[in-house]
Amino acid sequence: MAEVTGKVDFKVGDDTYQTWYKIVGDLTSDTHPLIVLHGGPGVSHEYMTPLAEIHNKCNIPVIFYDQIGIGKSFFEGLADKPKEFWTIDLFVDELENLVAHLGVQNGFALLGHSWGGMLGAHYASHRHPVGLKHLVITGGAPSMALWEQSTRQLLKALPANMRETIERHEKEGTTDSPEYQQGMGIFYEKHVCKTPWPKVMETSFAAMMRHPTVYHTMIGPSEFTITGTLKSWSCLDQIHTITAPTLLTNGVMDEAQDVCVSPFFQRIPHVKWAQFSQRHMPFLEEENQARYLQVVADFLMYPQ
Numbered sequence: 001m002a003e004v005t006g007k008v009d010f011k012v013g014d015d016t017y018q019t020w021y022k023i024v025g026d027l028t029s030d031t032h033p034l035i036v037l038h039g040g041p042g043v044s045h046e047y048m049t050p051l052a053e054i055h056n057k058c059n060i061p062v063i064f065y066d067q068i069g070i071g072k073s074f075f076e077g078l079a080d081k082p083k084e085f086w087t088i089d090l091f092v093d094e095l096e097n098l099v100a101h102l103g104v105q106n107g108f109a110l111l112g113h114s115w116g117g118m119l120g121a122h123y124a125s126h127r128h129p130v131g132l133k134h135l136v137i138t139g140g141a142p143s144m145a146l147w148e149q150s151t152r153q154l155l156k157a158l159p160a161n162m163r164e165t166i167e168r169h170e171k172e173g174t175t176d177s178p179e180y181q182q183g184m185g186i187f188y189e190k191h192v193c194k195t196p197w198p199k200v201m202e203t204s205f206a207a208m209m210r211h212p213t214v215y216h217t218m219i220g221p222s223e224f225t226i227t228g229t230l231k232s233w234s235c236l237d238q239i240h241t242i243t244a245p246t247l248l249t250n251g252v253m254d255e256a257q258d259v260c261v262s263p264f265f266q267r268i269p270h271v272k273w274a275q276f277s278q279r280h281m282p283f284l285e286e287e288n289q290a291r292y293l294q295v296v297a298d299f300l301m302y303p304q
Contacts, residue, residue, distance in 0.1 A: 002026060008101040010068065010094050012085075019098055020072035024052045025061030032107040032133050033061035034300060035099070037116030039139075041091070041230075042215030044071025044207035046200040048113060050283045050293070057297045060109075063102065068094050069214045071207045079213045086217045086229050092123050099129070109134040109300055114256070114280065116140070118147075118233070121264070124246075125238035134300050135246045139280050141260035143234035144226050150257040151223040154191055162186060170225050184222070191255040193281040201284060223255060240267040247299045248273040249292065254280045272299065 002025060007018040022045075027033060034054055038045045045064045055062045066073040068090065069081075099105050108131055112120030117140020124135050141147040155163055162183050169180035189195055197205075208215055220227035246268045250256045252275065265273045274295050282288035 008098055010097050012090065012093070017068055017075050018073060019065055019068060019094055021063060021065035021098060021102075023061060023063050023102075025055045025059065027061050027102060027104065029059065029061060031058075031060050032109055033063050033102075033104055034109045034111055035063045035065075035095075035104075037095070037110060037112035037119050038064075038067065038070075038204070039114030039116050040070065040208065040215055041067065041086075041115045041218045042070055042208045042212065043115075044204045046071075046207075047198070047204040047281070047284065049200055050289065051111065051296075053293050054297055054300070057293065058301050060297075060300055063098075063104075065098060067091055067214075069211070071204075074211055078211060081213075083217050083229055086214065088119065088122055088230065088233055091119050092127060095119070095123055096127065096129075099131075104131070105129070106131045107133055109136070111136040111138065111296065112140060113138045113283075114140060118142075118144075118235075121239060121242070122233075122235045124242045124244060125235050128241065128243070132244045135242065135244045136249070136296055136299065137246065137261075137264060138249045138282070139251070139254050139256035139260075140264075141256060142236045142239050142263050144230050144232070145234065146260050146263070147256070148224065148226045150260050151255050153257060153259070154255060155187070155224050158183075158187065166222075166224070170221050173221075175221050191253055191279055193279055193284055198284055201281070236263060236267075239264060240269070242268045243270070245270045245299075245302070246272070247296065249276065249282065249295070251276045251278045251280060251282055251288070253278060256280065 004023045010017045036048050110120045117137035166183045218228040218230045250261045276282045276288040278285045278288050282292040
């Protein structure tokens with residue numbers, strides 16, 4: 001399968017950054033490409049690469065990219081940026097810039113996972129791109145308040161001693177403690193991805209650990225305690241304006257519980273909801289991977 005990588009200049013004020021991207025397939029084909037929005041914010045694109053199978057299944061070009069400050073789009077001076085720099089509009093502007101640079105603005109699909117789903121929903125409901133043909137939101141939420149409600153619900157279901165350990169370390173700012181990391185590992189095992197993690201997952205999370213500024217500034221210490229610049233983010237009042245056919249997915253044990261997904265289902269006019277049996281990464285876990293990829297492929301091939 002043909003792959004092309006490159007970088008596009010992204011201007012913010014007087015500064016110019018670069019967005020790294022990879023294209024799997026041929027953008028000159030007659031098929032609208034799929035742009036993949038990774039999660040985090042701050043987790044690089046590698047864990048999403050199983051979605052390249054969409055190209056193999058139906059010859060749809062697939063575009064991956066690392067969002068600003070992340071992975072191959074890291075820049076020097078990242079940690080010195082004020083928190084006001086890290087807004088959702090920054091990432092929407094970057095996405096718009098990439099779409100224009102690649103010349104696909106007249107026809108493309110978006111698939112966003114977790115934070116990427118939030119980014120995709122915000123972009124679709126605020127910018128209303130005329131070329132957006134299909135939108136896939138996997139394990140996302142229309143507001144950070146609902147995300148926090150969902151993860152705190154799951155935290156409460158953990159054994160009391162484990163929950164108290166996690167909450168104590170977050171309150172004391174000692175989230176680098178082995179005890180805290182062990183507790184979070186159990187939460188991730190139950191609700192994010194089973195261990196051992198695939199290599200692509202390890203690569204993405206290692207990138208975040210090397211450069212945690214984006215995640216910590218926009219989210220905070222963890223999924224349960226949102227203190228960052230996204231704390232008050234919501235597009236609940238705008239999602240009814242999304243006109244593109246939309247596919248929603250989550251898992252029964254997903255950290256994005258139904259409380260996150262149901263408002264999308266209730267308010268987006270043309271919408272379908274598919275639920276999987278496992279956790280937050282249906283494209284990585286063998287129990288769900290084949291079905292997930294087939295559901296997404298079928299949706300993208302369905303005429304608008």
